[in-house]
Structures are given as structure tokens and as C-alpha cells.
Amino acid sequence: MSSSILLGRLTDPNAHALDMLKHEPIVLYTVISIGVIGALVLAAITLMGWWKPLWRNWITTVDHKRIGIMYIILAIVMLVRGFADAIMMRTHQAMAFVDTAAMTSPETAKLAAESAGFLDSDHYSQIFTAHGTIMIFFMATPMLFGIFNYIIPLQIGARDVAFPFLNNLGFWITFAGAILINISLGLGAFARGGWLNYAPYSDIIHSPGTGTDYYLWSLQLSGIATTIGAVNFIATIMTMRAPGMSMFKMPVFTWTSLVSNILILMIYPPLTVVFILLALDRYAGAHFFTNDGQGNPMLYVDLVWVFGHPEVYVLVLPAFGILSEIVPNFSHKRLFGYTSMVWATLVILILSFIVWGHHFFTMGGGTAVNTVFAIATMIIAIPTGVKVFNWLFTMYKGRISFEPPMLWAMGMIFTFVGGGLTGVLLSIVPADWQIHNSAFLVAHFHHTIIGGVVFSYLGGLAYWFPKVFGVKPNRALGIASFWCWFIGFHVAFYPIYYVGLEGITRRLQHFTDPGLQPALITAMIGVFIIALGIICFVLQVLGVIVYGFRHRGKLPVQDNDSWGAGRSLEWATSSPPPAYNFATIPTVHTTDAFWDMKQSGHVRQTTGFHKIHMPSNTAAGFWAGMLLVALGFGLVWHIWWLVAVTFVGTIAVIIAHSFLGNEDGYYIPAEEVQKTEDELTAFLTHKGATA
Ligand code: HEM
Ligand SMILES: [Cu+2]
Numbered sequence: 001m002s003s004s005i006l007l008g009r010l011t012d013p014n015a016h017a018l019d020m021l022k023h024e025p026i027v028l029y030t031v032i033s034i035g036v037i038g039a040l041v042l043a044a045i046t047l048m049g050w051w052k053p054l055w056r057n058w059i060t061t062v063d064h065k066r067i068g069i070m071y072i073i074l075a076i077v078m079l080v081r082g083f084a085d086a087i088m089m090r091t092h093q094a095m096a097f098v099d100t101a102a103m104t105s106p107e108t109a110k111l112a113a114e115s116a117g118f119l120d121s122d123h124y125s126q127i128f129t130a131h132g133t134i135m136i137f138f139m140a141t142p143m144l145f146g147i148f149n150y151i152i153p154l155q156i157g158a159r160d161v162a163f164p165f166l167n168n169l170g171f172w173i174t175f176a177g178a179i180l181i182n183i184s185l186g187l188g189a190f191a192r193g194g195w196l197n198y199a200p201y202s203d204i205i206h207s208p209g210t211g212t213d214y215y216l217w218s219l220q221l222s223g224i225a226t227t228i229g230a231v232n233f234i235a236t237i238m239t240m241r242a243p244g245m246s247m248f249k250m251p252v253f254t255w256t257s258l259v260s261n262i263l264i265l266m267i268y269p270p271l272t273v274v275f276i277l278l279a280l281d282r283y284a285g286a287h288f289f290t291n292d293g294q295g296n297p298m299l300y301v302d303l304v305w306v307f308g309h310p311e312v313y314v315l316v317l318p319a320f321g322i323l324s325e326i327v328p329n330f331s332h333k334r335l336f337g338y339t340s341m342v343w344a345t346l347v348i349l350i351l352s353f354i355v356w357g358h359h360f361f362t363m364g365g366g367t368a369v370n371t372v373f374a375i376a377t378m379i380i381a382i383p384t385g386v387k388v389f390n391w392l393f394t395m396y397k398g399r400i401s402f403e404p405p406m407l408w409a410m411g412m413i414f415t416f417v418g419g420g421l422t423g424v425l426l427s428i429v430p431a432d433w434q435i436h437n438s439a440f441l442v443a444h445f446h447h448t449i450i451g452g453v454v455f456s457y458l459g460g461l462a463y464w465f466p467k468v469f470g471v472k473p474n475r476a477l478g479i480a481s482f483w484c485w486f487i488g489f490h491v492a493f494y495p496i497y498y499v500g501l502e503g504i505t506r507r508l509q510h511f512t513d514p515g516l517q518p519a520l521i522t523a524m525i526g527v528f529i530i531a532l533g534i535i536c537f538v539l540q541v542l543g544v545i546v547y548g549f550r551h552r553g554k555l556p557v558q559d560n561d562s563w564g565a566g567r568s569l570e571w572a573t574s575s576p577p578p579a580y581n582f583a584t585i586p587t588v589h590t591t592d593a594f595w596d597m598k599q600s601g602h603v604r605q606t607t608g609f610h611k612i613h614m615p616s617n618t619a620a621g622f623w624a625g626m627l628l629v630a631l632g633f634g635l636v637w638h639i640w641w642l643v644a645v646t647f648v649g650t651i652a653v654i655i656a657h658s659f660l661g662n663e664d665g666y667y668i669p670a671e672e673v674q675k676t677e678d679e680l681t682a683f684l685t686h687k688g689a690t691a
Pocket of ligand 1: 090442
């Protein structure tokens with residue numbers, strides 16, 4: 001070991017700091033392009049003099065709406081990042097066929113296998129790990145948190161979240177995690193152990209490089225941020241609802257968000273613990289998960305799935321919530337079975353804790369244990385089915401308008417039911433013994449996570465887009481995006497079920513049976529169709545950015561009820577909403593609070609506003625985030641002085657914020673509230689006059 005005090009193991013040849021850059025042209029070119037594009041963006045910001053507004057309006061903001069947008073931008077960037085990995089894997093797999101059986105010696109077979117396709121096995125392992133990890137922790141979770149942030153306070157008629165500073169801090173810690181894990185692209189390597197990095201493969205003997213350490217510390221950051229966020233959202237929903245909004249008058253999206261955050265609060269601590277234990281194994285020679293020293297790798301698998309299974313419900317329950325908002329809106333009917341929807345959510349909350357064992361039926365738990373987990377898993381299909389039927393009954397005899405959000409919702413129902421069915425199939429223990437860890441499993445969970453989670457989130461973004469910006473995104477692009485995702489998904493993943501049943505295991509870098517190549521080529525074509533869907537979506541977002549520039553960042557106020565059939569409170573305030581959300585906090589009488597206001601001829605207040613109290617901006621979250629990137633970097637590369645300095649620094653920043661920060665907030669004067677509200681009044685008067 002040749003560690004230096006100043007640079008830790010950066011200088012240690014065994015740590016392979018620059019190997020990927022030197023030997024993988026793909027990595028080299030990616031890093032160069034990121035560098036060039038990054039430099040151009042920074043130069044543009046400097047030339048346009050945007051640093052000040054960026055700092056004041058975004059980086060230091062505590063406004064839940066702006067933080068929500070920042071989460072979603074992070075998620076979109078990470079979606080492109082994770083998708084680039086997916087496209088590489090599927091293109092590689094479509095090419096990677098070698099008949100190793102025909103080779104004369106094991107050495108030539110090994111060489112031939114390594115040269116199959118364009119990714120060697122080491123790089124392939126890094127890519128599937130990067131794809132899975134980034135998609136779950138830095139794409140899906142931040143996108144969810146973006147939607148939570150933007151929508152929850154508006155839906156419950158609140159002016160912000162309960163702890164605005166924690167919200168800002170949480171975002172910057174998530175951002176820090178995303179930066180840290182992506183540094184591994186250029187310096188060191190990504191982990192190779194899959195998205196959950198099972199021990200003992202992830203211990204120091206089998207994974208001596210820096211990849212697992214990057215993984216551990218960036219996921220710790222993501223975990224802390226997610227937990228902080230959950231505390232915040234639970235407090236917000238429990239304490240800040242508009243007067244009259246009892247629990248059973250909350251919109252279903254708020255309900256599912258509450259349950260999702262309760263889940264987070266219960267499952268992220270085990271994840272934090274399991275990563276601390278693995279870090280102790282790796283850094284301090286402990287033996288929690290090693291085979292020698294009386295450790296037990298099964299402990300890792302158990303703990304990690306105590307987190308991992310409920311995590312998919314963390315992601316999918318709010319997706320169900322989003323659907324429960326979209327379907328009534330575009331069917332022009334109230335949601336069928338509100339109460340059963342809520343109870344089904346609560347039943348899933350309980351059940352999701354007692355099914356984690358279905359991830360290791362083959363690891364020797366025995367018949368009794370497996371049976372319990374199998375039955376619990378099958379039972380989850382019941383409350384989920386209740387939800388699906390509720391959406392169908394809502395649509396039944398409704399006047400359906402096929403706007404993009406509704407297309408996503410219908411596409412979700414169709415696709416998610418398919419994925420759910422193959423999940424029930426996997427829960428049958430003898431079947432699972434055959435297809436465990438096969439490509440069939442890969443197809444199953446993408447079926448639920450793309451069909452269930454991604455479709456719903458993209459539908460949610462399409463649905464709330466006009467709320468956020470005042471304008472609807474380009475409709476043709478929206479429809480094209482949906483169809484590309486929908487068709488692309490089915491073309492990309494049905495062949496994967498098939499190759500799985502044919503015996504292909506997951507995480508394979510090359511194949512030997514040429515009969516399977518057509519299936520993998522088809523799958524690759526599907527992925528390219530999905531790519532078109534992503535391009536259409538990004539174009540929609542760019543369209544709005546251009547629109548924003550044209551209005552010099554101050555978007556004109558438009559119709560509050562963008563789709564004309566809004567039912568919950570977010571549609572009661574203008575689009576985009578003012579900083580304070582509601583000039584007068586609405587009083588709630590029924591579940592569909594805004595619908596009720598419209599029906600009962602509620603008259604909007606137009607004069608006599610009061611000053612409104614708001615929380616102040618803070619730079620503490622940003623600085624804490626930046627220090628944490630350095631702290632993680634120090635831990636990965638064993639630069640102990642950096643660890644000490646940044647650890648103390650982070651705590652100092654938080655303490656400084658608590659004692660020196662402006663906790664008193666400020667007031668928006670009544671005149672300014674009046675001016676802002678007049679904009680919506682003017683719009684509505686104009687609309688009324690022309691209608
Ligand atoms: C958009 C299209 C997507 C495609 C084409 C795709 C493709 C793939 C491929 C090829 C693998 C590796 C399979 C293997 O070799 O075992 C994989 C694994 C995985 N994907 Fe995706 N994926 C997509 C989207 C997503 C999304 C949206 C998520 C989650 C939100 C996700 C989560 C995962 C996870 C967790 C793994 C497992 C990684 C591991 O083996 O540890 N994927 N995906
Ligand atoms: Cu599970």
C-alpha cells in the first residue's frame with residue numbers, strides 16, 4: 001500500500017484511479033463531453049450574469065415549489081444518465097454472441113467471451129450496477145420527491161412544508177450523493193455488485209477497489225436526505241392541512257404520499273445500518289458479513305431486502321395516488337371508492353413489510369418460511385386489484401378526454417397489471433426456483449417499475465405541468481412521447497421474458513446460444529423506440545424553458561383550473577402559483593374540495609388581503625451539500641485530513657445556520673399580495689368576458 005497523507009490512495013497504483021479513463025474509450029469520451037458541456041454552461045451563466053439570480057432564486061431557496069423543480073431537473077438528468085447505460089447494455093447484448101463451446105481451450109473461450117460485443121465483463125458489471133443504482137436512488141426517488149414537494153403543500157392548502165430549511169438541506173444532500181456517485185465515472189470505478197451490492201461479494205477481499213465505497217457513501221447521503229424529507233412531509237401533512245380537511249377528506253395523492261413517507265421512515269434506517277456495518281467490514285476489518293470471522297452474508301441479504309422490497313412501494317404507492325387524481329379528472333367523474341382506495345393503501349403498507357423473503361426463496365429458508373412469504377406476496381395482489389378496479393369503475397360511463405396525462409394513466413393500468421401478474425407467477429416458490437435471477441425477473445420488475453412507476457410519474461408531470469408553468473407542454477410531443485414509451489417498452493421487454501424462460505440468467509455479458517439473438521435484437525429495437533420517447537419528453541421541457549426565457553423568467557399568470565375539471569386544492573390557486581400559494585387559506589368541506597367550491601358558487605376573494613409570513617432563504621443547505629461531497633470523496637480515497645475537515649465543517653455550517661441564520665422569515669406586504677392576486681383576477685375576468 002502506498003497511500004500518501006495528502007492524497008490518500010489516489011496515488012496508490014492498486015486503487016486504479018485513472019484506469020477506466022485510460023482503458024475505456026467510452027468513459028474517456030463521456031468524461032470529456034461532460035467537461036466541455038459543463039464548461040460551456042458555466043461560461044454561459046457567467047456571461048449572462050445569471051449567478052446572482054441563480055443563487056438568490058434557486059440555490060438558496062426554501063420555496064417548496066422551486067425545490068420541487070430542482071429535484072425534478074436532477075431526476076431528468078439522471079434518467080438520461082441511467083438510460084444511456086441501458087442503451088449500451090442492450091446494444092451490447094444484441095451483439096455479444098460467441099459459441100464458446102466450440103473453442104479449443106478454456107483460455108481461448110475466455111478471450112472470445114471477453115471480446116464479444118463492445119463491453120468487457122468488468123465494464124458490463126459496472127454498467128448494470130450504475131444503471132440500477134442511479135435509476136432507483138437518483139432518478140425515481142428524486143422525481144418522486146420533486147412531485148411531493150410541488151404538490152403536497154398545494155393539495156392540502158398550505159403555504160409551504162413544515163420545515164423549509166430541512167427541505168433545502170435534503171435537496172442538496174441528494175444532489176451531493178448524485179455528484180459523488182458520478183465522480184466514479186472518471187476517478188476510480190463504479191461498484192460491480194449490482195444495485196444492492198450483496199455481501200460477501202462487496203467485502204474488501206472480493207471488491208477491493210473504490211467502487212463499493214463510492215456506492216456506500218453516496219447512498220448514505222441519499223438515504224439521509226430521503227429520511228429528512230420523509231420527516232418533513234409527514235409533519236407537513238399531519239399538521240398543516242387547511243381547516244376542515246380531516247384525514248378522510250385528504251386527496252388520494254396526499255394519502256398515498258403520507259403512507260409512502262411513513263414507509264421511508266421505517267425502511268431507510270435499516271439501510272443506513274446495513275451500509276454502516278458493511279463500511280465497518282471494509283474499513284475497520286469487522287466481520288459482519290464475511291464468511292470467516294463468524295460473519296454471515298445472509299444477514300446482509302435480509303437487512304437489505306427489509307429495505308428493498310418496501311422501497312418499491314415507496315415508489316409505487318404515490319404512483320397509484322397520481323393515477324387516482326388523473327383518472328377522475330379526465331373521466332369527468334368523481335373517484336370510485338375513495339374509502340376503499342385509502343384502506344387498500346394502508347393494507348399494502350402493512351403487507352409490504354412481510355414479503356421481503358420472496359427475494360431469496362432459493363437461499364435455504366426452508367418450506368415453512370418460503371410458504372409464509374409466498375402467501376403474503378400473493379395477498380398483496382388483492383388491495384392492488386381493488387385499486388385497479390376502482391380506476392376502471394371511475395372510467396366506466398365517464399366522459400373520457402384522451403389528453404396526454406390520461407394516456408399515461410391508461411397505459412399504466414394496462415402495463416402495470418401485466419407486470420403484477422408475472423410477479424404473482426414469481427411468488428410461486430417452485431416456479432421461482434426455476435426463474436430466480438433470470439432475465440424473466442429483469443423483465444418482471446421493469447414491467448412494474450416502468451409500467452407502474454415511470455408511466456405514472458410521467459403522467460403526473462404531464463398533468464401538473466400547466467400548474468407549474470401556466471402553459472401546457474406541446475401536446476403532439478406529449479402524445480408521441482407516450483406512444484414511444486408504451487410501444488417501446490413492450491417491444492423491449494417481452495423478449496426478455498422469453499430469453500429468461502429459455503434459461504438466460506440476469507447480468508450476463510455474453511451469450512452462447514445463437515437462437516436467442518433475434519430476441520435480444522428485438523429488445524434492442526424496443527429500447528431505441530423508448531429513446532425517441534425520452535427525446536420527445538426532453539423537447540417538451542426545453543420548449544417550456546424557451547417560453548420562460550421569452551418572459552424573462554417571470555411567467556404570466558394563467559388559468560388556475562388548467563384542465564377545466566380540477567377537483568383538489570392545487571387547482572384553486574393561479575398557475576403558476578404565487579410564492580405564498582394561497583392568499584386566503586381555503587376551508588374544506590368535502591373530499592373534492594375545489595370541485596365543491598366550484599359547485600357551491602364559492603366567490604374568490606379579490607380585495608382586502610393581509611401581509612403573509614414567509615421563511616427566509618439560506619445558503620447553509622448548499623454549503624453542507626458541497627462539504628458532504630468532499631467528505632464522501634475523502635472516505636472513498638482514504639484522505640483522512642479531508643474527512644476530518646469536512647466533517648467538522650458540515651456540523652459547523654448546520655450549527656451556524658441554527659444560531660446565526662435568519663429564522664424569523666419575512667413578510668410579503670399586503671399591497672404585493674394584492675398586485676399578484678390582481679393578475680389572476682384580470683385573467684379570469686378576461687376569460688369570463690370571452691367565454
Ligand atoms: C427505460 C428503459 C430501461 C431499460 C431498457 C433498462 C434495461 C436494463 C438492463 C439491460 C438491465 C440489466 C439486466 C441484466 O443484465 O441483468 C437493467 C437492470 C436494472 N434496471 Fe433497468 N432499464 C430501464 C429502466 C429502468 C428504470 C426506470 C429503473 C428503475 C427506476 C430500472 C432499474 C433497474 C434495476 C434496479 C436493475 C438491476 C441492476 C442489477 O442487476 O443490479 N431500469 N435494466
Ligand atoms: Cu419484493
